Amino acid sequence: MAVHKGRGFAAIEYPTGMNQNGDPSQAWIKVKPDGRIDVFAGTSDIGNGSKTIQSQIVAETIGVPYEWITYDNSNTDSSPVCTGTFASRATFVAGKAAEKAALAVRARILEIAGKELEIDPADLEIVDGEVLAKGAPQKKISVSDVAAAATWTYGELITGTGAQLKPYASIVEPETGKVDLSPHSAISYASCAAEVEVDDETGIITVLRLWQCYDVGKSINPTLVEGQIEGGAMQGLGLGILENCYPYYPSVEHRGGEFGSYLTPGMEDMPQIDTIIIENPSADGPYGAKGIGEMANNAQPPAIASAVFDAVGVWVTELPITPERVLRALEANAEPRRIGKLVIFDEELSINTVGNGPVKLEVLV
Amino acid sequence: MNLSVNGVPHNIESAPLTSLLDVLREELQITSAKAGCEQGGCGACTVLIDGEPQRSCLTPVVAVEGAEITTVEGLGTPNDLAPVQQAFTHHYAAQCGFCTSGMMLAAHAYVEHGGTEDREAIQDALGGHVCRCTGYVKIIDAVAAVARGDSFDATLTAAGTRMTNLGGVA
Ligand code: FES
Ligand code: FES
Numbered sequence: 001m002a003v004h005k006g007r008g009f010a011a012i013e014y015p016t017g018m019n020q021n022g023d024p025s026q027a028w029i030k031v032k033p034d035g036r037i038d039v040f041a042g043t044s045d046i047g048n049g050s051k052t053i054q055s056q057i058v059a060e061t062i063g064v065p066y067e068w069i070t071y072d073n074s075n076t077d078s079s080p081v082c083t084g085t086f087a088s089r090a091t092f093v094a095g096k097a098a099e100k101a102a103l104a105v106r107a108r109i110l111e112i113a114g115k116e117l118e119i120d121p122a123d124l125e126i127v128d129g130e131v132l133a134k135g136a137p138q139k140k141i142s143v144s145d146v147a148a149a150a151t152w153t154y155g156e157l158i159t160g161t162g163a164q165l166k167p168y169a170s171i172v173e174p175e176t177g178k179v180d181l182s183p184h185s186a187i188s189y190a191s192c193a194a195e196v197e198v199d200d201e202t203g204i205i206t207v208l209r210l211w212q213c214y215d216v217g218k219s220i221n222p223t224l225v226e227g228q229i230e231g232g233a234m235q236g237l238g239l240g241i242l243e244n245c246y247p248y249y250p251s252v253e254h255r256g257g258e259f260g261s262y263l264t265p266g267m268e269d270m271p272q273i274d275t276i277i278i279e280n281p282s283a284d285g286p287y288g289a290k291g292i293g294e295m296a297n298n299a300q301p302p303a304i305a306s307a308v309f310d311a312v313g314v315w316v317t318e319l320p321i322t323p324e325r326v327l328r329a330l331e332a333n334a335e336p337r338r339i340g341k342l343v344i345f346d347e348e349l350s351i352n353t354v355g356n357g358p359v360k361l362e363v364l365v
Numbered sequence: 366m367n368l369s370v371n372g373v374p375h376n377i378e379s380a381p382l383t384s385l386l387d388v389l390r391e392e393l394q395i396t397s398a399k400a401g402c403e404q405g406g407c408g409a410c411t412v413l414i415d416g417e418p419q420r421s422c423l424t425p426v427v428a429v430e431g432a433e434i435t436t437v438e439g440l441g442t443p444n445d446l447a448p449v450q451q452a453f454t455h456h457y458a459a460q461c462g463f464c465t466s467g468m469m470l471a472a473h474a475y476v477e478h479g480g481t482e483d484r485e486a487i488q489d490a491l492g493g494h495v496c497r498c499t500g501y502v503k504i505i506d507a508v509a510a511v512a513r514g515d516s517f518d519a520t521l522t523a524a525g526t527r528m529t530n531l532g533g534v535a
Binding site: 046047048049052056057060061063066103106126127218219220221222223224226227229230231232233234235258259260264266267268270273287 | 401402404406407457459460461462487488489491492493494495497498499500501502503504505523524525526527528529530531532533534
C-alpha cells in the first residue's frame with residue numbers, strides 16, 4: 001500500500017465562437033461632441049471581461065485612449081442585437097462587431113478631419129486621440145476638435161455600426177456531413193499536463209500540478225485570459241475527480257441533491273497551476289483573437305485520467321474519478337508489482353512509466 | 366431588536382429566528398451578502414460579526430442582538446477602498462463577483478488577525494469559500510498582496526495594467 005505519483009497529458013481542439021449557426025452580434029458606436037466614445041452592444045459581461053476587451057478593441061481601432069470609451073451593455077432595448085455571452089463567442093463574434101463599428105467611426109472621423117485640415121482622408125491616421133497627416137505629423141487636429149466640428153459646424157453625428165454573422169450552415173452532403181459554408185475559422189488548440197498522487201489504499205487522488213497551454217489567437221488582455229484559464233483549470237479538476245455531470249438537467253433524475261453533496265473544488269484542492277498562452281491567430285476574429293471561455297475546462301479530466309493510469313496502471317473510464325472508482329479498477333486488476341519506479345499491474349498490459357523495461361502498449365478505451 | 370450594520374443602528378422587525386442573511390437582504394436591502402447555498406457550505410453569505418467572519422445564513426438574527434455587523438460596504442467606499450478591496454481589484458480576483466463579498470470579508474479578517482502571505486495559511490483561512498470562476502489563483506495573490514502591505518495605484522485595474530497594444534489600423 002502506497003502513494004504513487006503519475007503524469008498524464010491531454011490535447012484538445014475546440015471550435016470557439018460557434019460561428020456556423022446563425023448567431024449574430026451587433027454594435028453601435030456614437031461619438032460625443034467632446035470626442036468621447038459611446039459603444040452600445042448587447043454582450044453581457046459575466047465577469048469574463050467582455051466590456052474591457054471590447055472597449056480595448058474600439059479604442060485601438062479608432063485610435064483613441066481606452067479611457068475615452070464608455071461601453072454600455074446595460075439595456076437590450078437600446079442596444080443592438082447580441083445573442084449573448086456563451087460558446088466562447090464574446091470576443092470572437094461580438095468583439096468583431098465592435099471592431100467593424102469602430103472602423104466605420106474611424107472612417108467618418110478621418111473624413112471630417114480631412115475637411116478641416118484640407119487633406120485627403122487617405123493621407124491621415126489617428127494616433128492616441130489625434131488625427132495626423134501621415135509623414136507630416138505637425139499637421140494635426142484632435143479627435144475632440146473633429147467631433148466638435150461635426151456637431152457645431154457640419155451638423156452631423158459621427159456614428160457607425162458593425163455586425164458579425166456567420167449564417168446557419170446547412171448540410172449539403174449527408175454522407176460526408178459537408179456543409180455549404182467555409183470551415184469554422186476559430187478552432188483553438190490546447191493541452192494540459194497533470195501530475196497526480198494516487199493512494200492505492202484509499203483511492204484518493206490529489207492533483208499536484210496542472211500545466212496548461214492555450215491557444216487564444218490573440219491575447220487582447222493577458223490578465224483576463226489567465227483568469228479564464230485558471231478558472232477553467234479548477235472546473236476541469238472538479239469534473240475530473242469531484243463533480244458529477246448531469247447532462248439531462250433539469251430533468252429531476254439529473255441533478256445533484258443538496259449543496260453539500262455536490263463537490264465543487266475549494267482552495268484546498270488547488271494544485272500548482274502553470275499557464276501558458278499561445279497566439280495562433282484566427283482568420284476573422286478581431287485582431288486574430290479566438291475564444292477562451294469554454295475550452296478552458298476540457299483538457300484536465302483526460303489529463304488527470306491518464307496521470308492516474310501512469311500512477312497506478314488502471315484506466316478509470318468514467319468521470320469523476322472518485323476514490324471508489326479507483327479502488328474498483330485496482331481490484332479488477334492484479335496486485336501491482338513494483339520495480340523501482342516502475343509499477344506493473346499486469347505483465348501483459350502494463351506500460352513502462354519510467355525505466356527501460358519491456359513496453360507493450362495497447363489502446364485501452 | 367437592535368442591530369448595528371456598518372455603524373448604522375437599525376430597529377429590526379423580522380421574526381427573531383430569521384437568518385441574519387435574510388434580515389440584511391430582505392429587510393435592510395443590503396444585498397452584498399449573497400444567498401448561495403443557505404446551508405453553511407459556500408461562504409458567499411459571510412459577514413463580520415464583531416470583526417469575526419461568520420455565515421449569516423446560519424445565524425438567527427436574535428443571536429447577534431447588539432453586535433456590530435460589517436458587510437463590504439463597511440470596509441471602504443468607492444472613492445476610498447479598503448486595502449483588501451484595492452487588492453481584489455488590482456489582481457482581478459473577482460469575475461462574476463458572487464463569492465467576492467464573502468472572500469473579501471474573510472480576507473480582511475485574516476489580515477487584521479495578523480495573517481501572512483503564506484499560500485497555505487491563506488488556503489486554510491479561506492478554504493470554506495467556494496469560487497466557481499477564478500480558480501482561486503488571483504484571489505490568493507490578492508490576499509497575499511494585502512498581507513504584504515503592497516500599495517496599489519487606485520486608478521488602475523488589473524485588466525488595465527496589461528492591455529495588449531493591438532497596433533490599431535495600419
Ligand atoms: S449561503 Fe451561507 S454558506 Fe452558503
Ligand atoms: S468570482 Fe464568480 S464565484 Fe468567485
